[in-house]
Amino acid sequence: MVIYKIMNIKDLYIKAIRLQFLSTDEGLYLYNNSPTSELMFVANEIRKKLNPGNIVGWIIDRNVNISNICSCCCKFCNFYRRKNASDAYITTIEQYKEKINRLYELGGNQLLLQGGLHPELGLKFYMDLFQKLKKEYPSLKLHALSPPEIVHISRMEGKTYRAILLSLIEAGLDSLPGGGAEILSDRVRKIISPRKCTSGEWLEVMRQAHALGIRTSATMMFWHIETKKERLEHLELLRKLQSEKSKNSPGFVAFIPWPFQDKGTILEKKGIKNTITAEEYIRTLAISRIMLPNIKTIQASWLTAGIETAKLCLHSGANDMGSIMIEENVVSSAGVNWKMDKNIITQAITNAGFIPFQRGTVPL
Numbered sequence: 001m002v003i004y005k006i007m008n009i010k011d012l013y014i015k016a017i018r019l020q021f022l023s024t025d026e027g028l029y030l031y032n033n034s035p036t037s038e039l040m041f042v043a044n045e046i047r048k049k050l051n052p053g054n055i056v057g058w059i060i061d062r063n064v065n066i067s068n069i070c071s072c073c074c075k076f077c078n079f080y081r082r083k084n085a086s087d088a089y090i091t092t093i094e095q096y097k098e099k100i101n102r103l104y105e106l107g108g109n110q111l112l113l114q115g116g117l118h119p120e121l122g123l124k125f126y127m128d129l130f131q132k133l134k135k136e137y138p139s140l141k142l143h144a145l146s147p148p149e150i151v152h153i154s155r156m157e158g159k160t161y162r163a164i165l166l167s168l169i170e171a172g173l174d175s176l177p178g179g180g181a182e183i184l185s186d187r188v189r190k191i192i193s194p195r196k197c198t199s200g201e202w203l204e205v206m207r208q209a210h211a212l213g214i215r216t217s218a219t220m221m222f223w224h225i226e227t228k229k230e231r232l233e234h235l236e237l238l239r240k241l242q243s244e245k246s247k248n249s250p251g252f253v254a255f256i257p258w259p260f261q262d263k264g265t266i267l268e269k270k271g272i273k274n275t276i277t278a279e280e281y282i283r284t285l286a287i288s289r290i291m292l293p294n295i296k297t298i299q300a301s302w303l304t305a306g307i308e309t310a311k312l313c314l315h316s317g318a319n320d321m322g323s324i325m326i327e328e329n330v331v332s333s334a335g336v337n338w339k340m341d342k343n344i345i346t347q348a349i350t351n352a353g354f355i356p357f358q359r360g361t362v363p364l
């Protein structure tokens, strides 16, 4: 029995290192049974094939929130406010300019621009905003909105996702972040974010973005109410969508898994806490690398996992450290307060045995 189990695991390792697709059940078997050192080894072998040369990307960008007004009320979110709240805001052009000038001074040129699902701001608002920013800063890259926001605008306007995306691209959208995926299971979504788009809608927005040839990223927020199998199914859905895109489309250029941040959230009040250990984060990142051989970059979320764990992730399949985040308001409102600057991030990558590479936009 033991011999059969070892053989089976070895077969799965070989299949994974050959960049063949593991089924959800095969991935789950490794996730449940493989020693952490072996998962790390296999994921690292895949990373070396997909990203040879020990180069680890990082970026200076700025996360600016368009507004904190949101009608969605996700149970894991402390960031949103009702429209009439005393601290509700919509960022002004003058505030954008101040933030972008600082970003340029620090050597960055990309804004990660996201907000809540504002009940009144429609397509024209976002188009005007993107056009104004691009006119003022022609070299600025807008990594902006996310599938739930596209679904929301599409419902408000009565237009297709494709039409909304086309208008936004024309106005200056460069790439679409993969926020709002959480876990792509409608069972989970109905509990933690019942008003947010369904998993099918999230995937359809990304399908349309890929058809239009813009770069996107994919995420997974885990360790709340989902099962391990649902995590693996999430990965399989992303892999399947990535397989559908045309060869000329970049599709998902990166995958970023991060653990749920519980502090002060409705979920925490209901007893759902973030109990993840560094080892469990590393195992989840490694199994993501193993399950997603058709997504080139896996990013370690130093912001949520911590710098030392992120360094270990570079030996477990990750080839990107993400952004030094000049400003971050969403996970920091749920208890995360790690700090990073250019020296710390390059030092961390070097100390882990890799070569830091400052990229200008989302991974290529």
Ligand code: SF4
Pocket (backbone or CB within 6 Å): 070, 071, 072, 073, 074, 077, 078, 079, 080, 115, 116, 117, 148, 193, 196
């Ligand atoms: S996670 Fe996003 S969509 Fe959900 S409540 Fe927060 S701001 Fe709104």
